[in-house]
Amino acid sequence: MSAETLSVTVCDATLRDGSHAVAHQFTAEQVRAVVGGLDDAGVPVIEVSHGDGLGGSSLTYGRSGSDELELIEAAVQTAERARIAVLLLPGIGTKDDLRAARERGAQVVRVATHCTEADISPQHIALAGELGYTPIGFLMMAHMNSPEGLAEQAAIMAAAGAEAVYVTDSAGALVPDGVSARVAALRERLGDEVAIGFHGHQNMELGVANSIAAVRAGARWVDTCTCGLGAGAGNTPTGAFVAAAERSGIATGIDLFEALEVAETTVRPLMRRPQIADRGALLLGYAGVYSSFLLHAERAAERFGVPVEEILLECGRRKTVGGQEDWIIEIAAELASRSEVVA
Ligand SMILES: C[C@H](O)CC(=O)C(=O)O
Numbered sequence: 001m002s003a004e005t006l007s008v009t010v011c012d013a014t015l016r017d018g019s020h021a022v023a024h025q026f027t028a029e030q031v032r033a034v035v036g037g038l039d040d041a042g043v044p045v046i047e048v049s050h051g052d053g054l055g056g057s058s059l060t061y062g063r064s065g066s067d068e069l070e071l072i073e074a075a076v077q078t079a080e081r082a083r084i085a086v087l088l089l090p091g092i093g094t095k096d097d098l099r100a101a102r103e104r105g106a107q108v109v110r111v112a113t114h115c116t117e118a119d120i121s122p123q124h125i126a127l128a129g130e131l132g133y134t135p136i137g138f139l140m141m142a143h144m145n146s147p148e149g150l151a152e153q154a155a156i157m158a159a160a161g162a163e164a165v166y167v168t169d170s171a172g173a174l175v176p177d178g179v180s181a182r183v184a185a186l187r188e189r190l191g192d193e194v195a196i197g198f199h200g201h202q203n204m205e206l207g208v209a210n211s212i213a214a215v216r217a218g219a220r221w222v223d224t225c226t227c228g229l230g231a232g233a234g235n236t237p238t239g240a241f242v243a244a245a246e247r248s249g250i251a252t253g254i255d256l257f258e259a260l261e262v263a264e265t266t267v268r269p270l271m272r273r274p275q276i277a278d279r280g281a282l283l284l285g286y287a288g289v290y291s292s293f294l295l296h297a298e299r300a301a302e303r304f305g306v307p308v309e310e311i312l313l314e315c316g317r318r319k320t321v322g323g324q325e326d327w328i329i330e331i332a333a334e335l336a337s338r339s340e341v342v343a
Pocket residue numbers: 017051052053089112140141168169170171199231291292322
């Protein structure tokens with residue numbers, strides 16, 4: 001297949017991964033504005049949920065400002081062409097959450113597990129298929145498994161009925177070679193029946209390069225966020241990916257100028273801070289730490305008077321994974337007591 005014939009399905013996850021960056025405070029009005037703009041730009045799939053997926057609103061992950069089912073409904077009512085996706089982490093979200101989101105009109109679900117735990121996903125993937133969703137597997141923290149190991153996990157999701165399986169670089173820790181190797185391993189293991197996706201983070205500023213590498217290695221779904229709005233340093237920015245894809249002979253079906261318009265007029269005003277790889281965010285990628293830990297670590301750093309960088313590096317050393325947000329507080333408290341002893 002020549003480079004010119006490549007085409008990908010872009011899923012814009014601003015209203016889900018970007019939820020981390022706004023402490024899960026999106027409103028229905030904001031959802032309507034963002035979905036309207038992305039839909040006009042030709043974005044085919046738009047994800048809307050709490051940052052940690054359906055049912056994520058909690059003390060551990062952060063309470064949502066609005067009922068996520070109302071946000072999903074607002075998105076569904078606004079989109080004329082785009083399909084609305086939701087995220088579900090088994091154990092955080094339940095089968096009932098899956099049913100409720102489907103009743104509100106969601107059409108695609110990404111069932112997400114840690115990259116070695118796909119065996120907790122089959123019942124949710126199978127139910128999603130029965131409910132009429134397009135079920136997709138989402139293997140998070142993909143840098144923590146080898147290409148072959150990740151392919152085995154993807155096969156579990158595919159056997160349960162996933163139509164696509166994602167290599168999810170939750171920590172923004174992968175470099176292009178690592179992305180290509182993982183996507184190629186999934187391709188070889190799953191064959192042509194199941195598509196491969198890639199979800200990148202910008203912690204080492206490689207989101208666009210990694211996404212292009214993923215497509216070159218066989219990925220056909222790519223996640224992006226408008227203005228990069230997402231956890232950590234953010235995600236692969238939609239506009240930058242669309243532009244780079246076009247220059248690389250990869251078709252997205254998205255109008256670059258309309259995507260940039262919604263970025264500047266609708267999403268940028270919602271941003272609480274510039275989405276950049278500053279010291280903390282960059283260390284997430286370098287140390288291989290879950291991107292959504294950044295804001296939790298910043299809060300703990302302030303509360304215990306310790307450097308955020310130390311907390312993140314220790315999270316990396318302990319190989320923390322999603323769901324272990326409480327360790328951040330434990331680590332910060334330990335660092336604070338150690339520095340008291342030294343003083
Ligand atoms: C629950 C996470 O935020 C999902 C995700 O976007 C990632 O792992 O990256």
